Amino acid sequence: MNVFYNQEGIGDVLMVLLKEGERHHQSVERTGDVAIVKSEDGSVNGYNLFQASEHFDVTGWNGPVDLTTELVEQIRTVLKKHGIEEDFSWVDVTPKFVVGYVESAEKHPDADKLSVCQVQIDQGTVQIVCGAPNVATGQKVVVAKPGAVMPTGLIIRPSALRGESSHGMICSASELNLPNAPQEKGILVLDNEYEVGTAFEIGR
Structure with missing residues (x-):
């Protein structure tokens, strides 16, 4: 799992990458502030969380964002508010x-x-x-x-x-x-x- 935020480059969007997929074979479903990025087979590649500064403290974020247990839980909470259940128990939050x-x-x-x-x-x-x-x-x-x-x-x-x-x-x-x-x-x-x-x- 990789997380990115660059307000100047892409706007107030937190990008959550679960796995890589071929971009021209991906589809996007939008529900509220969440865009679900899916592979051709329907599996989820990641999420784009819009209006990120309303859900997270984005101070100092500029590019890759360090994963912490707290951030993973915050992402899970935002997704749950939009009716999306995601199991992040596999995520490695040790320093990279x-x-x-x-x-x-x-x-x-x-x-x-x-x-x-x-x-x-x-x-x-x-x-x-x-x-x-x-x-x-x-x-x-x-x-x-x-x-x-x-x-x-x-x-x-x-x-x-x-x-x-x-x-x-x-x-x-x-x-x-x-x-x-x-x-x-x-x-x-x-x-x-x-x-x-x-x-x-x-x-x-």
């Missing part, structure tokens, strides 16, 4: 950008410029394929977990790179839109005082 620890970084068996890394995050150890030249065992790094929305709008998804599964992305400072980010290629390596598994605040 977290401090990770590179437990190992091995050369990809089928790609010279890729490394297969085992990275400890808040939910255990995951495998991430990384193309940065400076990734190494023992580093503390920033991990964008599956479901994370990058400042560019890119949504991070589980993938496979040259046959190796990858569950997230180890990020550079520029990818995180941090101020004064170096332009040279390479991941952001954090100082030791950062705690593994904690949330990391990115630029928007």
Whole structure:
């Protein structure tokens, strides 16, 4: 589940994306302040909640909105007021950008410029394929977990790179839109005082 709000770009609309669908095969049903976006097979891809500022405190929202248990419950309440019952029990509200620890970084068996890394995050150890030249065992790094929305709008998804599964992305400072980010290629390596598994605040 991903949530977006950009009043300047799209107006006072909270966009709730449950899953991606091909846009030219989608249909929209409107009921009050809610537009239901459906796939060709009738399943729900998401909702557009109009007059969002009347239902939510939109202060500071500009682009991807961080999911919290409170926000998910607020969205569910607005939908219920419009006669829509939606089960959000599956929604992951843990931070999508977290401090990770590179437990190992091995050369990809089928790609010279890729490394297969085992990275400890808040939910255990995951495998991430990384193309940065400076990734190494023992580093503390920033991990964008599956479901994370990058400042560019890119949504991070589980993938496979040259046959190796990858569950997230180890990020550079520029990818995180941090101020004064170096332009040279390479991941952001954090100082030791950062705690593994904690949330990391990115630029928007």
